[in-house]
Amino acid sequence: MFSSIARAIIGTTNDRALKAYSRRIASINALEAGLAALEDAALQAKTAEFGARLADGAKLDDLLPEAFAVCREASKRVLGMRHFDVQLIGGMVLHDGKIAEMKTGEGKTLVATLPVYLNALSGKGVHVVTVNDYLAKRDAEWMGRVYNFLGLSVGVIVPGIEDDERRAAYACDITYGTNNEFGFDYLRDNMKYALADMVQRDFSYAIVDEVDSILIDEARTPLIISGPSDEPTELYAQVDGIVKELAKDEAHYEKDEKFKTVNLTEEGSERVEQMLAEAGLLTEGNLYDVFNVSLIHHVQQSLRAHTLFTRDVDYIVKNGQVIIIDEFTGRMMEGRRYSDGLHQALEAKEHVVVERENQTLASITFQNYFRLYPKLAGMTGTAMTEADEFEEIYKLLVVEIPTNVPVVRKDQDDEVYRSGDEKYQAVAKLIEECRARNQPVLVGTTSIEKSELLSALLKRMKIPHSVLNARFHEQEAAIVADAGAPGAVTIATNMAGRGTDIKLGGNLEMRLKTELESLDPSARPAREAAIRAELDAAHEVVKAAGGLYVIGTERHESRRVDNQLRGRSGRQGDPGASSFFLSLDDDLMRIFGSDRMGPMLQKLGLKDGEAIIHPWINKALEKAQKKVEARNFDTRKNLLKYDDVMNNQRKEVYAQRREFMRADSVADVIGEMRADTIAVIVERRIPVKAYAEQWESAELAEDVKRIFGLDLPVVDWAGEEGIDESHLRERIADAVDAHMAAKAANFGPDFMRFLEKSILLQTLDHLWKEHLLALDHLRQGISLRAYGQRDPLNEYKAEAFALFTGLLDDLKEQVSSALAYVELGTDPDHGGPVFDPSLLIESHPNAGNYGGDLALAEPQTMTELNLTSISPYRADAVDPGRPETWAATPRNAPCPCGSGKKYKHCHGKIG
Structure with missing residues (x-):
């Protein structure tokens, strides 16, 4: 109660943050008239002026009002777009190294130009991270016009470009690219053999677009660069035939859909052992003996492939290849492979060519990659639901930016049906009603399989529609551009990170681009005018029909993904509506819902085709989603x-x-390594304070010969009277050093x-x-x-x-x-x-699986x-947290206390 009273009096944390940012808007706006009066050359000269002031000791924060005002004026002249006041707030939030939550259609791409321009003035480089190559190229070209006008250079990183091009792009003031490319470049750089071959420079500042998708959804899996191993592939196909039979009986395995794990039962283990023995694959011992490790690994991965992975949901088969489908964007992940033999198991399952398994050469998670940046910011339409995680993991605060125009979209209560068939019939009926009044519809599904099921239903009802999923990836921009046309019906598998707004009536830029290119230049003005008039009329028709209607065909585990779909409607004050249709067959309801819900609905008298609609249902589902998110x-x-x-x-x-x-030379490092190696082998064979008769002199001589290739009279030396361990070590070291000096003189x-x-x-x-x-x-x-x-x-x-x-x-x-x-x-x-670079494979496994x-x-x-x-x-033997175990530390290893000294010079020091 007290917290609600305090919020009512002093506002929420978010309210107070917005109030602080709003105070600076007046100082930015006050500069607008003066800058508008400048010639282009004078406006462009501001960049050099800011650079000089920074060199004289000014801080970026001191330049913020002027830099933002200059960037806005440049945008007006180059793009014809003026930043709204709320976009100025978004820019300040990003400059402060926070996350700006801005609704779909609020112009996040334009907002980013403000902090990007300001931070690029320092000359250290700014990285703008996008979720796909299309957005990286589009934004670099689109917003690059503003930066180029102001005298800054812009580069873009996309797959397939050579190292020289990458190095040039990273050397630019501003670099656009995808999260995967930035991460892989970091790993590749740390596999190079000369600093001049590296492409990235020191990290400074990054803005991550769709930050929730990249830092939350994709954070559970690492980027991996791997090279081919020598493991044969025949075993995958042999094991697949056995597991395929095994998987037909659920008594053989236990599957947990919540955690996406599967394990053999005792009955399953006995059966698979019997089948493997009959096939001649298990020749000795039982399945879990240590020498059968590889075999059980193959069985386990094959079992996962057959029970946890579904074709057209988790992957598709195209041109004889198993291609992963991104769980969160619905896109094909060309060239990406599951690691640890899972991809090979899927290839065996689908009877395509099984590629060789790979061994990891380098890997990093996005969590750890993006924490390398001294300053990090992000923007998305949906971040508040994960605010705690952003703060705890990345130390990033989330600020919710108000919309420029109030949202008037009508969000209906969820409708819950008993079966999936009833649900899809209700969805189809609503689509028919919307089409009758010329209202465009966007239908969101969670998999290719379900999008095609709904598509088949609409075809039987003779309802024209477009399908956007991994199968039709190439047509994405065109499909999304037409999704706002009167009566258009678009089925989309996940809408996260699509990067294209659905504009009521249709997308003018896309229509002009596609229709004017092929025309004679003299005919273009007339056609452009006709297109503009046509889309203006269509816009009014759609507006009168109620705007874009968004239909969700089931709830996702994460509220963010539902909000992303819903946010496609009602942009910039447009009318719109949204509703979700659910059934007791849906994954979320089936796995996380109550088992008693079905019988309860029947007792309430729910008939076929009827739905239960109540705000309490929404709250119950939100609670379930919160549990899953936690x-x-x-x-x-x-x-x-x-x-x-x-x-x-x-x-x-x-x-x-x-x-x-x-280093110009590592000779000193090599010398230390050689001395340490000699010290280790001597200490191993001649324990401290041991008597001469306890010395393992012959074994020491063998160690010297094995490591250094020298046949030294160590046994004779050890037999000399008065010699101790230090003298013996020095003689060996002198002999080895002399050998290496002669070799160096020869080379x-x-x-x-x-x-x-x-x-x-x-x-x-x-x-x-x-x-x-x-x-x-x-x-x-x-x-x-x-x-x-x-x-x-x-x-x-x-x-x-x-x-x-x-x-x-x-x-x-x-x-x-x-x-x-x-x-x-x-x-x-x-x-x-x-490895030959052409043999290296870059992978980023699907986070969901x-x-x-x-x-x-x-x-x-x-x-x-x-x-x-x-x-x-x-x-x-050694636990850094337990000093009593430190005695097992090798003498030349770092001391586990964390001092940075060698153990023999720290806690292992004698005397």
């Missing part, structure tokens, strides 16, 4: 905790890699420096690739530790730390050994294969049993 938030937060562990290691490796590339200093850097980088890349694979396996199986009353996250942190320590030790030893053995005329590529929740164990996670073989040290 669960998904917890999942993403849990995933981020795990990914942060890898992210810290990734940042360390990438930073170290850049240091190596930046020449320049070639030796090149060789050292090349081998160091290639070895680091090879070990990092293996480390990623180890972390993947560890992450899959770590949840099993919960059965032993141990926190999986703490276990993961401890083992990941130990694995990383092992990586550093292996790096020192492998680099030292490679340089010791390399000879002129041999291939110095000791660090593992460097990615690998399941970390809290749930899957049978194939038995692979964790093999992890300790990756490093000579026990993977679970």
Whole structure:
């Protein structure tokens, strides 16, 4: 009660923020008349003037009123578009590094020009992130006219362009591109072998369009660059035939649709073991023995493919390829593949060519990629429902910007039917009524399958319509442009991030573009006038009919997606209406609704074809959606905790890699690595304070020979009277150093420096690739530790730390050994294969169907049993949070206390 009274007196947080921003509008508007009187050249000179003031110590905030006013004046002259006052507020919110929630049709693209221009004045580069290539190119060309007029350069990043073009685009003052391209460029840059080959420069400021789609919906899955592995593909087809039979009986598996997981039952495990044995695939032991890890992995992925993934919903088959469908936009994701063998399982299921499985070479989530920017902002039509997540994960506050003209759209209560057939009949009846009064209709569906089902029904009723889904992706712009014409009926599979407004009567720009290009120039003015008159008349017809009617055919798990669909109607004060039709067969109702709802509706006397309509239904559904949103938030937060562990290691490796590339010579680093390697093998064979007879001198001699290729008389040295461990280490080091000095003299200093850097980088890349694979396996199986009353996250942190320590030790030893053995005329590529860029595959798995929740164990996670073989040290020995375990830390590893010193110089110091 007190909070509601306080809100009534002092307003909400959002109200107070808007009031603070509104105070600055007057100072911007006061400059308009003076700027309007300037010649173009004088207006353009303002950019240089602002740059000079920044160089003299001025802050961007000091320039905001003038820069915004200049940008608005430029927009008026170049585009014929003047920013509204509410758009100025949106620009200020974006400049402050917050999220601006602006309704569909409020001109977010134009709003972004204000903070983009202001921040580009610093010369550090501004990134504008869009959800698809079409929007990146369109916005760069459209808004680029304003920036170019003001003397700023604009670049655009799209798939398929060469590195030189990418480097030039990133060097521009403003760079447009998709979230995927920015992320993949970051990963690709950190696989290069020279700083000059990198395309990105240091991050400064980014504005993310459709920020909820990118930072929420797509945040659960990583961007992955992978290379082909040597695994054969025949096993996928063999296992598929077995699992196909197995999946026919639901007694063989347990499926959880809420969490999108599936596991074999005890009966299923016994049956699949029997079938695999009969097929000659299981030759010894049972399915869950450690040596059958690969087999159970194939079975599990095939089971997921058959029970959790539906053709024309999660993917389509086109030209003999399985193509992923983006759950949130309904678009085909060409060239993207599910990881961890899932895509191969789907290919086997659909009987198309099974491509080789890939091994991860580099990966990053959008959560961690966008947190690299010192300043980040976003804009969307729907963000308030996820405001808590934006603040907790990204430290981004959401400000709801009022509309320029009040929204007059009529949102009807939901209608709930008993069956899907009744629901679709009711939808078709409403479409007929709308067409009779020339009212355009936009129907939203959640999958291709359902859009085509409704399309078939409308065809039988002889109702003309257009279908927008992944099958007709190429026609998207034209279909959306005509969706506001009188009586038009458009069926769309998800409307998130479409980027094209539905204008009542039709889209003038699209009509002019398509119809005037083919005409003789002399005939164009008359045709343009006719088109304008036609669309003006159509606009009035549609307006009188009630504007665009939006129909939702079911509720999505997220309220945001429903709001995005609804927001297509009622833009800029236009009339409009929306309603959602639901049935008890819908996924949300079936999975999250009450089992008692159906019988209850029958008791209430609900007849065939009748619907229950009541505001309470809306509230109940909203509660269910809130629960799902909270669960998904917890999942993403849990995933981020795990990914942060890898992210810290990734940042360390990438930073170290850049240091190596930046250095003229890494000879000192190589020397330290060599000394550390010698110290490790000596300490391993000659324990501290051990008696001479306890020394493993022969084994030490073998280690020296294996690593450095030198046959030294270590046993004789060890037998000398009075020699101790330090003297022995020095003799070995002197011999190895002399060997390397002779090799350097033979190669020449320049070639030796090149060789050292090349081998160091290639070895680091090879070990990092293996480390990623180890972390993947560890992450899959770590949840099993919960059965032993141990926190999986703490276990993961401890083992990941130990694995990383092992990586550093292996790096020192492998680099030292490679340089010791390399000879002129041999291939110095000791660090593992460097893949041909044409063989690399970039993937971003569908967020809705990615690998399941970390809290749930899957049978194939038995692979964790093999992890300790990756490093000579026990993977679970050291826990940074428990000092009593630190004694197991390798002497030359970083001290787990976090000091940055080596363990032997910190908590492991002797004496």
